[in-house]
Amino acid sequence: MPMVEIRDVFKTYDGGFQALGGVNLDIKEGEILALLGPNGAGKTTLISAICGITLPTSGTITVGGHDVVERYRQARSIVGLVPQEITLEPFEKVINTVRFSRGLFGLPRDDARIESILRKLSLWDKRDTPIRALSGGMKRRVLIAKALSHEPRVLFLDEPTAGVDVELRRDMWDIVNELKADGVTIILTTHYIEEAEAIADRVGVIDKGQILLVEEKDSLMNRMGHKELRVELDEPLTEVPGGFDGFDLRIERDGKALVYSYDTSAERTGIARLMAGLTDAGIAVRDVSTVQNSLEDIFVGLVSAKQEDEA
Numbered sequence: 001m002p003m004v005e006i007r008d009v010f011k012t013y014d015g016g017f018q019a020l021g022g023v024n025l026d027i028k029e030g031e032i033l034a035l036l037g038p039n040g041a042g043k044t045t046l047i048s049a050i051c052g053i054t055l056p057t058s059g060t061i062t063v064g065g066h067d068v069v070e071r072y073r074q075a076r077s078i079v080g081l082v083p084q085e086i087t088l089e090p091f092e093k094v095i096n097t098v099r100f101s102r103g104l105f106g107l108p109r110d111d112a113r114i115e116s117i118l119r120k121l122s123l124w125d126k127r128d129t130p131i132r133a134l135s136g137g138m139k140r141r142v143l144i145a146k147a148l149s150h151e152p153r154v155l156f157l158d159e160p161t162a163g164v165d166v167e168l169r170r171d172m173w174d175i176v177n178e179l180k181a182d183g184v185t186i187i188l189t190t191h192y193i194e195e196a197e198a199i200a201d202r203v204g205v206i207d208k209g210q211i212l213l214v215e216e217k218d219s220l221m222n223r224m225g226h227k228e229l230r231v232e233l234d235e236p237l238t239e240v241p242g243g244f245d246g247f248d249l250r251i252e253r254d255g256k257a258l259v260y261s262y263d264t265s266a267e268r269t270g271i272a273r274l275m276a277g278l279t280d281a282g283i284a285v286r287d288v289s290t291v292q293n294s295l296e297d298i299f300v301g302l303v304s305a306k307q308e309d310e311a
């Protein structure tokens with residue numbers, strides 16, 4: 001059974017805006033799923049619906065087998081949510097804020113547990129500091145500590161590293177990996193494709209309230225990843241040279257560069273044949289370089305292909 005099961009979920013806000021247009025998604029126990037999508041794609045709406053904060057207009061969602069509407073308390077008790085916006089009591093001390101969150105779920109006080117969470121998040125030294133005296137990055141850590149205080153089995157991180165510095169971002173990734181090692185299922189939304197590349201097991205792309213694709217990150221990158229070989233030429237060409245049937249070639253820079261796109265997963269890349277063919281044709285090569293296309297290119301390609309389909 002999937003940890004999170006989303007079936008035909010639609011959400012239309014009061015006022016008529018449709019934020020989710022039929023979402024189906026299964027999330028496996030113990031995986032890290034990154035949801036990528038442009039602003040307004042529906043990521044926060046989807047997370048809020050899974051956490052039972054927003055009511056879907058139709059469709060069903062279960063977490064750990066519990067329907068998030070009909071069995072809200074059971075479902076919510078195994079979910080931790082780190083919201084996008086910082087919502088903390090400015091005058092409260094760090095440790096009390098985290099203890100209080102645990103209490104809200106009806107769990108008994110467990111100082112050893114709270115200490116271990118605060119240590120993991122490098123907040124132990126700041127335990128008696130009032131929230132208002134913390135930096136923005138530290139406040140984000142407190143949000144995570146609160147979300148972990150009741151030992152959730154599924155953790156939602158809504159843009160956890162928006163606006164944090166590079167060091168803190170890497171720390172967050174380490175924390176996420178440690179939680180995964182503890183068996184926690186993690187769903188994060190992000191605008192940073194490098195973040196999905198770095199930590200996700202699977203990547204989902206959402207746009208205009210619809211999931212365009214969900215796939216294992218590695219297979220996605222292999223399947224859609226290709227490389228380009230750029231051959232800089234001494235003399236410009238007026239057209240792509242003949243004799244290279246089956247090669248995806250184009251000319252750039254007014255004919256002074258020949259660009260060959262090839263599949264990185266293919267058994268033979270064709271590079272040797274291309275270079276030999278150019279030599280045979282008397283085409284002098286000045287320089288060569290390759291560029292790997294990233295998850296970012298794949299993502300931009302997907303979202304723009306959908307926009308063209310709709311146009």
Ligand SMILES: Nc1ncnc2c1ncn2[C@@H]1O[C@H](COP(=O)(O)OP(=O)(O)OP(=O)(O)O)[C@@H](O)[C@H]1O
Pocket residue numbers: 013014015017018019037038039040041042043044045046
């Ligand atoms: N309470 C609301 N009432 C009406 N429309 C809303 C409400 N909340 C969100 N929306 C709209 O629903 C759409 C999806 O918003 P959502 O916050 O889910 O997107 P997102 O993918 O999380 O975006 P971002 O990356 O900018 O955080 C947006 O167009 C937003 O304006």
